[in-house]
Amino acid sequence: MQFYLVSVVSRSLRPTRARSSDPPSAPGRRRSRPPPPERQKMEGLLDKPLNTHKLLKEQFVSNLTGSSLLEIAALSTIVPAVVVLRKWSCGDNNRRDSVKKNDDALPGYKGVVHYFFALALDYLTIVLPVLLIFTVLAEWTYACALSLVTLISILTMFKRSQFHLKAGLNHLPLLRADISSYRVSVVLVTCLCILAVDFKIFPRRYAKAEEYGYGIMDLGVGSFVVANALVSRQARNITAMSWNASLMSISPLIFLGFARLMSTSGVDYQVHVGEYGVHWNFFFTLSAISILTSIIRIHPKYCGLVGLVVLAGFQIWLSSGLNEYLISNERNTGIISQNKEGVYSIFGYWGMHLLGVSLGYYLFFDNSSKGKNRRTQVIKVWVLAASFWILAIILDSYVERVSRRMCNFAYVMLVFGQNFQVISILTLTGFISYEKNLVLEDAFNQNMLGSFLLVRAFVFSIK
16 A cells, blocks of 8 residues: 555656647657648648639549440431431522522512521521430430431432433532531531530530540541641642741631630630640641641642551550550640640641541542542542441551540541541432532631631630
């Protein structure tokens, strides 16, 4: 008992350390040390209010895997099919020509009313059905595509005029009008998808895939490259262009690229870095292609061979390890590393452009080829569409999956397959009607880039 009292007193008289006013820590735990300055700085940044709306928008369009090749083919059938049916419904050109001849006799008011009535009818029969297919009727894509193919087949067999049956395909006009319709279709679908992608009614599988895969929006930038290459000055073998003229033609794209960069940064607009990079965008890609085309001038006869060499070499580089770097999150402070997706994909898009120039030259602008008529053009377009689709499937299965982010060989073949499928369906217009461009097509053709920029500005203001 005495020993117990002595031990208690000695413990109570033992000197103790001065403690701070903080509450005592739990037994067995060390006292918490203040965090290092770097962590304090990071915590200070996290304490600031974040743009949660921007983060949610970025997450809404991120980590997507795309759709299937069959659905891409179905969607690529619907858009040109409604254009063909609309042109067939307009009748022959006699009515259009009679209206044009009597334009001076008609009062101005009636001429304006007729124009806007035709424009409204084009909207109801083309724009509205396409918009519905890409939104509320997305689950009925295959049924709609099959129905349109069946309807077009029946009309082709039973409702061709006697004049066309006697004249045949050789006496029909060449594919210039069909190419114009195709380019308008590309701009129309692109504008509708850009507007709809940020809404839940637009299926996520149609949006751009994160790394590998194919949504319908993945084909947008590639389709623009092909559509411009098929009718470019190089495809028409117009090479007499000074450096000043080339610079003047490229400068608007560079200006638009910097304008988009400054506008998105100024309003803290959501930008998915994995698409092109931190600073890169669609207009810089088009600018880079134009610069390479101006510096390295190749005759359109040899553009196809050079394009295939560029695409094959770039695919070998990707398969050697570049693809792993491009899909990784590795970035340093260098401008190329910050924009690696946009910078390295230039090689793929340039090869795509060269291949498109060669095809445009041989199909539409090569006057030296003998026996050139609509029949041979239509056959070549259909054969090319099937060939590109087969190559896309083979490359996607055995070489590397389709990736818009890298613009690999499989992606290039898929873009050509989808675009030539659209052109091949539009060639069916000549079976029944000589009808030229619709009012909607003429409105877009007068200023295609201006129409696209107007839609982008409208979409940007809404978002």
